[in-house]
Amino acid sequence: MADSIYGLMARFDSASEIFHAAEKVRDAGFKNWDCITPFPIHGLDGAMGVRRSHVPKFSLIGGLTGFTTGMSMIWFTGAFDYPLIVGGKPYFSPLFAFPIAYELTILFTAFATIAGMFILNWLPQHYHPVLKSDQITRGLDDTFYVVIEARDPKFDLARAKALLTQAGAKEISELEA
Amino acid sequence: MAHSAHTEHAAPAILAEVNPTPLPRAILVENNRSFNWVTEKICGIIEGPTPRWWWISFAVSCFIASFTVFGIVYLVSTGVGVWGHANPVNWAWDIVNFVFWIGIGHAGTLISAILCLLRQKWRTSINRAAEAMTIFAVVCAGIFPVFHVGRVWFAVWPGYLFPVPNANAIWPNFRSPLEWDVFAVSTYGTVSVLFWYIGLIPDLAVLRDRFFKTGNKVKSALYGFFAMGWRGSNRHWSNYEMAYLILAGISTPLVLSVHTIVSFDFAVSLIPGWHTTIFPPYFVAGAIFSGFGMVLTLMLPLRAIFRLEDLITQYHIDCMCKIILATGTIVGYAYGIEFFIAWYGSNPYEGFAFINRAFGHYAWAYWIMITCNVITPQFFWFKKVRENIVLVWILSIFVNVGMWFERFVIIVTSLARDFLPSSWGYYSPSAVEIFTFFGTFGVFGVLFLLFIRFLPIMPMAEIKAVMPQADPHAGHGDSKH
Numbered sequence: 130m131a132d133s134i135y136g137l138m139a140r141f142d143s144a145s146e147i148f149h150a151a152e153k154v155r156d157a158g159f160k161n162w163d164c165i166t167p168f169p170i171h172g173l174d175g176a177m178g179v180r181r182s183h184v185p186k187f188s189l190i191g192g193l194t195g196f197t198t199g200m201s202m203i204w205f206t207g208a209f210d211y212p213l214i215v216g217g218k219p220y221f222s223p224l225f226a227f228p229i230a231y232e233l234t235i236l237f238t239a240f241a242t243i244a245g246m247f248i249l250n251w252l253p254q255h256y257h258p259v260l261k262s263d264q265i266t267r268g269l270d271d272t273f274y275v276v277i278e279a280r281d282p283k284f285d286l287a288r289a290k291a292l293l294t295q296a297g298a299k300e301i302s303e304l305e306a
Numbered sequence: 307m308a309h310s311a312h313t314e315h316a317a318p319a320i321l322a323e324v325n326p327t328p329l330p331r332a333i334l335v336e337n338n339r340s341f342n343w344v345t346e347k348i349c350g351i352i353e354g355p356t357p358r359w360w361w362i363s364f365a366v367s368c369f370i371a372s373f374t375v376f377g378i379v380y381l382v383s384t385g386v387g388v389w390g391h392a393n394p395v396n397w398a399w400d401i402v403n404f405v406f407w408i409g410i411g412h413a414g415t416l417i418s419a420i421l422c423l424l425r426q427k428w429r430t431s432i433n434r435a436a437e438a439m440t441i442f443a444v445v446c447a448g449i450f451p452v453f454h455v456g457r458v459w460f461a462v463w464p465g466y467l468f469p470v471p472n473a474n475a476i477w478p479n480f481r482s483p484l485e486w487d488v489f490a491v492s493t494y495g496t497v498s499v500l501f502w503y504i505g506l507i508p509d510l511a512v513l514r515d516r517f518f519k520t521g522n523k524v525k526s527a528l529y530g531f532f533a534m535g536w537r538g539s540n541r542h543w544s545n546y547e548m549a550y551l552i553l554a555g556i557s558t559p560l561v562l563s564v565h566t567i568v569s570f571d572f573a574v575s576l577i578p579g580w581h582t583t584i585f586p587p588y589f590v591a592g593a594i595f596s597g598f599g600m601v602l603t604l605m606l607p608l609r610a611i612f613r614l615e616d617l618i619t620q621y622h623i624d625c626m627c628k629i630i631l632a633t634g635t636i637v638g639y640a641y642g643i644e645f646f647i648a649w650y651g652s653n654p655y656e657g658f659a660f661i662n663r664a665f666g667h668y669a670w671a672y673w674i675m676i677t678c679n680v681i682t683p684q685f686f687w688f689k690k691v692r693e694n695i696v697l698v699w700i701l702s703i704f705v706n707v708g709m710w711f712e713r714f715v716i717i718v719t720s721l722a723r724d725f726l727p728s729s730w731g732y733y734s735p736s737a738v739e740i741f742t743f744f745g746t747f748g749v750f751g752v753l754f755l756l757f758i759r760f761l762p763i764m765p766m767a768e769i770k771a772v773m774p775q776a777d778p779h780a781g782h783g784d785s786k787h
Contacts, residue, residue, distance in 0.1 A: 148778035151540075164540035167341060168508075168771040170778055174544050182548035188556075199489075206469060206477035215479055228486040228567055235560045236493040239500050239553060246504070246549035250542045253534035260537050266515040269508070269538050271341030271770075 135258035135306040136162075136278040137289055139298035144170050147273035150296035151176040154275060157292055161281040165259060165274040184245045191241020192234045199230030258304045276304070334427055334772050336616045341770050344617075348509075348762045349516055351612055356759065359611070364755050370748025377742030378453055386456040388738045395721045395733035400454040402713040403743050405568055406596070407447035408491065409589075409709060411498070412561055413597020414440030418501060419557035422550075428625050430768040431617045435608065436601050437502040438761075442753040443600075444495040446746040451487070453742075483570035490567040497560055501553045503532075504546075508767040511536035565593045572716065579659035579720035582647065588640035592709060595633035595679070598626050599705030604754065606699045608763065617764060620693060627686040627698060630705060634683025637712075641680065659720055667732055668719045675715050678708020 141147040144166075151164055155178045164170075164177060200223065207213070208220035218225070247253070259265060259276060268274050275298070277289050293301050335344070381388055391398055414436035421429040452461050461467045467488045471477050478485050510533035517526035536542070569585035602623070609618045648660040663672050682704040685691045692698060718733050757763070770776055 144776050144778045165538045166540055166543065167345075167512075167538055168767040168776060169543040169547050170540070170776065171771075172778060173540050176778075177540060179541055179544050182545045184545050184548040185552060188552050192556075202469065203480045206471075207480060211471070211475055211477060213476060215481055218481060225481045228483075228563070228570075229480060229489045231563060232486075232489040232493040232560075235556045235563075236496060238556050239497045242549045242552045242556075243500055243504060246545050247534070249545045250539075252536070252542070255530065255535040257535060257537055259539075260535065265537060266512075266519055269512045269515060270345045 133306070134279050134286075135304040136276055136280075136284075137286075137293060138165075138259070138262060138264060138302050138304050139275045139277075139293040139296075140264070140300040141273040141275065141297065142299055144273065146297055147275065148173060148176050150275050150293070150298065153292065153296040154277065158283055159277055159281050160283075161278040163259075163276045163278075165265070165268040165276060167269050167271060167273075170273075183249055184242060187245025187248075188238050188242045191244075192238040194241070195234040195237025196230050198237065199233035200226050203229060258306055262302070262304055264302070279306075332428065332621045333619070334430070334621070335769065336619050339616055339773075341773070341775065344766055344769050344773075345512060347612075347614075347617070348764050348766050349513060351758070351763060352513065352760060353516070353520075357611075360755060360759060363751065367748045367751030367755060371745050371752050372748070373741040374449065374745025374749055377738050377745060378449070380738055381453055381456070381742070382458055386454065388736060389454075390734055390736040390739055392731065392733075394724055394729045394731050395718055397721060398718055398733050399714075399735050399739045399743060400450040401571070402710065402717050403746065404447050404450040405589075405713045405717075406710045407443045407450075407746065408494075408568060409565065409593035409596045409713075410600045410706075411440040411443035411447070411494070411597065412565060412590070412593035413601050414438070414443075415494075415498060415501075415557050415561040416594050416597065417601070418505070419554040419561060422554040423558060426625075427772040428622050430772050431614075431764050432601060432605055432622060432626075433768070434502075434505065434761075434765045435605060435758075435763050436597075437498065437505065438754065438757045439597075439600060439604060440498045441495070441502060442750050442757075444491065444498060445753065446750050448491065448495065449742075449746060449749075451491075483567060483574045486567045487571055490564045494560060494564045497553070497557060501557060504550060504553060505765055505768070506761065507533055507536050507546075508538065509762040509765060511538070512766060513762065562590055565590045572720075577720050577724055578653070578655040579663065579716065581656075582644065584640055584643060584647070588637065588644075591633045591636040591640065592679075592712060595630060595637055595683070596706060596709035598630045598633070599702045599709070602626055602630075602698060602702035603706060606695055606702075608758065610695075612763075614764075617769065623695070623698060624692050627692045630702075631683045631686040634679060634686075634705070638680035638683075641676070655725060659723065662723050663715060663719045666719065666723065668715065668722070671711050671715050672719070675708055675711040678704045679712060682708065 139150070141150055147164055147166065148170065151173060154162055155176065164173060166173070203226040204221045212220045214220075223230075259268075259274075264272070264274065275293060275296075277284060277293070279286075290301055389398070389400065391400075414433075417429045417436045418433045418440075421433075452458055452467070455461050455466050463470055466478070467485075469478050469480075480486075510529045514526050514530035514533045517523075517529060566586040566589070569589035572580035573582060573585040575581060605618060606623075609615060645660050648656045651657075663669075682701050685697075685701060691701075722733055723730050
């Protein structure tokens with residue numbers, strides 16, 4: 130039975146309800162589960178036990194790459210490929226190169242941050258059992274859902290249902306895979 | 307543990323003794339609306355039939371935009387001589403218009419980035435439209451530096467602007483602020499688009515599902531393609547919020563650096579009236595001033611047409627007016643300090659440049675600038691003025707006009723009277739220049755109208771997140787204890 134479904138989707142009607150439900154599901158020891166919310170709820174990461182995002186690591190690498198690119202591009206063009214004296218100034222100095230290196234730091238950080246967000250979220254992913262459900266329209270509008278996946282080692286249909294009911298779910302439906 | 311703190315955590319004992327008065331928080335969405343109301347209201351604008359006024363405005367904007375198209379085609383096919391530039395004023399409307407449009411864009415980034423970092427929640431209902439304004443303003447700004455090189459393909463190859471070696475294998479001069487500007491503005495445009503797009507993803511997902519439900523497969527697929535399969539997962543929100551915060555964090559130094567580098571175009575030169583260290587902060591304040599003027603010019607009609615009074619409240623308008631007042635006063639102070647330093651610095655050329663600005667051939671432009679930029683914002687001290695929407699809208703137009711004249715005064719008066727009287731001149735724009743600039747308002751209008759027709763004009767997810775119902779601890783931690 131549990132093999133044929135993707136998981137359970139339980140409806141909650143307010144931010145405070147899903148917050149408490151998330152705490153209960155977390156404390157029950159589930160790992161493969163999620164909350165579907167129309168907007169980021171303050172503190173829900175803690176209630177779910179989601180760790181701090183790894184996006185900043187991507188940003189840091191992007192920023193360092195950008196800065197290095199800017200500096201080395203200006204060194205390469207002005208001091209290596211075609212050294213040319215302009216206004217009696219040195220061929221290369223980090224001072225005049227700084228504004229462009231600064232802008233490229235920001236540019237590369239932006240791309241890396243967004244790439245990091247997509248990679249960590251495994252997006253784009255246009256097919257997903259949750260998206261197939263009719264309830265997603267409300268889940269992105271004004272309703273909140275907890276989704277527990279069947280592949281979770283602790284998943285047992287009856288006990289998961291009982292847990293969600295006890296957590297105050299208004300309606301529980303099975304998601305087809 | 308954190309998860310139980312909100313239920314078990316009672317107010318500290320001291321609170322009972324001192325009995326603090328709870329500060330009323332400004333209500334950001336009036337009339338106690340529900341989440342669903344927000345979705346219906348904002349999606350309804352896109353899903354409803356195209357209003358007649360939209361078609362009329364669109365046709366008018368296209369007509370106006372054609373002036374830019376003809377102006378540019380004539381310029382490219384004939385040469386830069388069709389513009390009124392001549393010695394000594396070799397920079398004029400092209401750079402004036404460029405700085406004007408770039409400055410307008412700055413308010414959008416200020417709202418989306420700086421106010422985000424400062425946790426100014428009122429930004430949520432205006433930030434989407436303001437960011438769109440930024441992007442379209444950068445598009446209009448970009449037209450001028452690209453086309454003022456005349457043979458426009460030279461901007462790219464061989465690189466007058468972008469770092470590609472020319473026919474003699476020489477690279478662009480990276481010591482020049484003009485080259486810095488290329489990087490600053492192109493980074494600014496790119497990052498603004500990325501920031502805007504990231505903000506749009508959750509809202510595009512809402513539209514995808516709504517169009518799917520009503521059976522509009524084509525629109526659903528289009529919105530769905532750009533929504534990237536967003537499904538509101540909190541594990542996604544966690545990374546999304548972090549990415550958004552970092553983008554806000556890097557856009558803040560970006561927006562400050564862009565207008566700083568734009569001001570370096572002038573400040574790094576030796577021309578009297580340009581060669582001043584006050585330029586970077588003065589330009590940034592002016593940019594935010596003009597940008598908020600444009601935000602009000604655009605948002606007040608939208609608010610009236612789409613009946614958005616519950617989302618753009620009097621509080622929002624008050625906040626924007628106060629920012630205009632603050633930045634306008636900074637700009638006025640900068641005008642004063644420029645004169646003081648010109649006198650105090652005892653440089654005869656510098657002193658002459660400023661006396662000439664106020665009383666020379668271009669005095670008319672100078673006094674238009676002073677009236678619009680220094681006097682206009684002072685009206686916003688008065689609550690009665692800030693509550694009079696029509697008056698606020700009219701004053702916001704004055705701000706736009708004034709800031710265009712500021713750039714004109716700085717650029718043209720300084721060049722027209724430089725060191726040698728033998729090279730003095732008087733600049734007037736040619737018809738081609740006037741048409742090209744006039745047309746950019748049409749370009750902007752076309753882009754903005756397309757935006758309000760096809761994209762959610764307010765970030766639904768962000769608005770919902772600042773509504774009182776969004777707080778999972780509602781009713782626990784406030785004065786009810």
